[in-house]
Amino acid sequence: MARGPVGQITRGTTGTNRLRRVDRWIARHPALRRAADPLVVDLGYGASGVTALELHARLARARPDVEVLGLEIDPERVSRARAQLELVRAGGASFAPDARVSFARGGFEVPVPGxxxxxxxxxxxxxxxxxxxxVPDAWSTMAARLSPDGLLVEGTCDEIGRIATWVAVGTDAAPRTLTVSLRLAGLQHPSIAAERLPKALIHHNVPGERVHAFLGALDSEWERAASVSPFGPVHRWRTALSALVDAGWPVRERSRWRLGEVTVPWEAVAPG
Incomplete structure (x- = not known):
């Protein structure tokens, strides 16, 4: 007998524009930009296919030939997404009618035709x-389906996309980096990201663990940078991250600080 999709049906909450932070990060990543076959999978898109359509629209600015495949375990969600796509094809939505987007049933095994x-x-x-x-088995199963230079981006966000965190996982199923992305306007404490950490980290935000130390240091430097608040939240964020670097934290991707992002190697936050 044929084996069914690997995984379980999730709650399926979906929000328009919810995944914009991770989408724009993927759009700049070499895994997409240098790909011989720019196929991107939106795994577990939820009750609506809108996240796959938005993903294509954002990535197409960097790779016009990008193709997005949305996968869901629930066949009813697949049918609903395909109906949405028919509306797009007919010109009844804001997305490009010829968007290279499709939907199919699948889970962590990531079934891709051909x-x-x-x-x-x-x-x-x-x-x-x-x-x-x-988590490790899920990472391993998904990573095994990637192209040789591919990337798994696994994470979580709040309901309106103002708080997001994600782990970049390589083809060897080993995590490489953690990224925290926050809406800086009105931000009280960067550690608000703790409630949206990826599953591999969320239960380790306790004293003695690296991720707890990282978020604590980020909070401390954000507080110290309050003196430059009159220059705006982006300037305050950059000041805080510069102080983190001076304190020895291996912060990466400086060019993306203006977006409210901070990326560190996995080793800096890995569970002890």
Whole structure:
């Protein structure tokens, strides 16, 4: 008998524009920009296919030939997304009628026709509904489907996309980096990201763990940078991150600080 999709049906909450932060990060990543076959999978898109359509629209600015495949375990969600796509094809939505987007049933096994291997798999707000012990196997199963230089982006965000965190996972199923992305306007404490950490980290935000130390240091430097608040939240954020670097934190991707992002190597936050 044929094996069904790997995984379980999640709650399926979906929000328009919710995943904009991770989408624009993927759009700049070499895994997409240098891909011979720019196929991107939106795994577990939820009750609506809108996140896959938005993903295509954003990535197409960097790779006009990008193709997005939305995968869901629930066949009713697949049918609903395909109906949405028919509306798009008919010109009844704001997305390009010829957008290279499709929907199919699938889970962590990432079934792709023709044996193609995705350049990027985005799995957002999926594993947070699993047990932490299930994360390594899920990463391994998905990563095994990637192209040789591909990337798995696994993370979570709040309902309106103002707080997001994600882990970049390589083809060897090993995590490479953690990124925290926040809306800076009105931000009180960067550690608000703690409630939206990826499943592999969320239960480790306790004293003695690296991720707890990282968020604590980020909060401290944000508070110290309050003196430059009159220059705006972006300037305050950059000042805080510069202080983190001076304190020895291996912060990466300086060019993206203006977006409210901070990226560190996985080793800096990995569970002890």
């Amino acid at each position: 044996g193609r291997r995705p350049a990027v798999i985005r799995a957002f707000n999926v594993l947070r509904q699993y047990d932490e012990a299930e």
